[in-house]
Amino acid sequence: MVDxxxxxxxxxxHVAEGEQAPDFTRPLVNDEFWADASLSELTDEGPVCLVFYPMDGAFPATYIWNELRDRALEDHITVVGVSISTPYAxxxxxxxxxxxxxxFSDPANGVAEAYGVANDLDGMAGISEPRPATFLIDExxxxxxxxxxxxxxxxPPYDELEHEIRALVD
Known part of the structure; x- marks a missing residue:
């Protein structure tokens, strides 16, 4: 039963296929530290799969990242997330x-707004988070x-996303 x-x-x-992906700079967090980084710095190294997701701790974040982790997409492409959560979260x-x-940590949700995927949260005036979205971006x-x-x-349609990633990088 769904609760x-x-x-x-x-x-x-939202930003569409064939369009230029908006560049941005935000804190980029890994398992050791965080530092400001831009999308263009990442695409200079190769294609990027940009994954927008709700705040850390929300059940969709858990499902999305568990699925992406289990598919080991990092073996094929740079995969980075964007949400309103803090670097600590x-x-x-x-x-x-x-x-x-x-x-990427984007507490003001400006990156999601630039990509057209901001989602206003019901009952919370002035609060938004990204709706789930994936953008496959070339060099x-x-x-x-x-x-x-x-x-x-x-x-995300994970099988379709994985197919598109492999078509771009293989």
Whole structure:
């Protein structure tokens, strides 16, 4: 029995395939430390799978990162997350989940707004978080694949995402 309501999310004007991915600089957290980094620094090294997800501790974050971890996508591409959680919360999530992925901390949700995937939280004036979304971005910061949640909760089509990653990098 599902103990939550599935809710349709409003339409969004998100960054689309073929468009330039907005660059940004935020604290990028790994299992040891964090430091400011930009998306363009990451794409200079190769394609990036940018994964937007709700705050650390929310059950969708657990499901998304467990699935991505189990698929070992880091063997093929740089995978990084973006959420409103603090660097401290990100370090806990990385440790608890045994993740090999780095996470951008974006407490003001500006990156999600730039990508068109900000989701206003019901009953919390002025509070938003990213809706689940994935953007596959090549070395020129051209978006090659996009998936954006249309309802809450919703999860990336992992098989399709993995196929698109392999098609881009193999």
């Amino acid at each position: 939550f309501d599935v809710v349709s999310l409003p339409e969004t004007d 990100h370090k806990r999530l990385i440790e608890e989940r045994g993740m090999a992925y780095d996470l 020129d910061r051209t978006v090659r694949y996009v998936w954006v949640a249309a309802e809450w909760p919703d999860f």
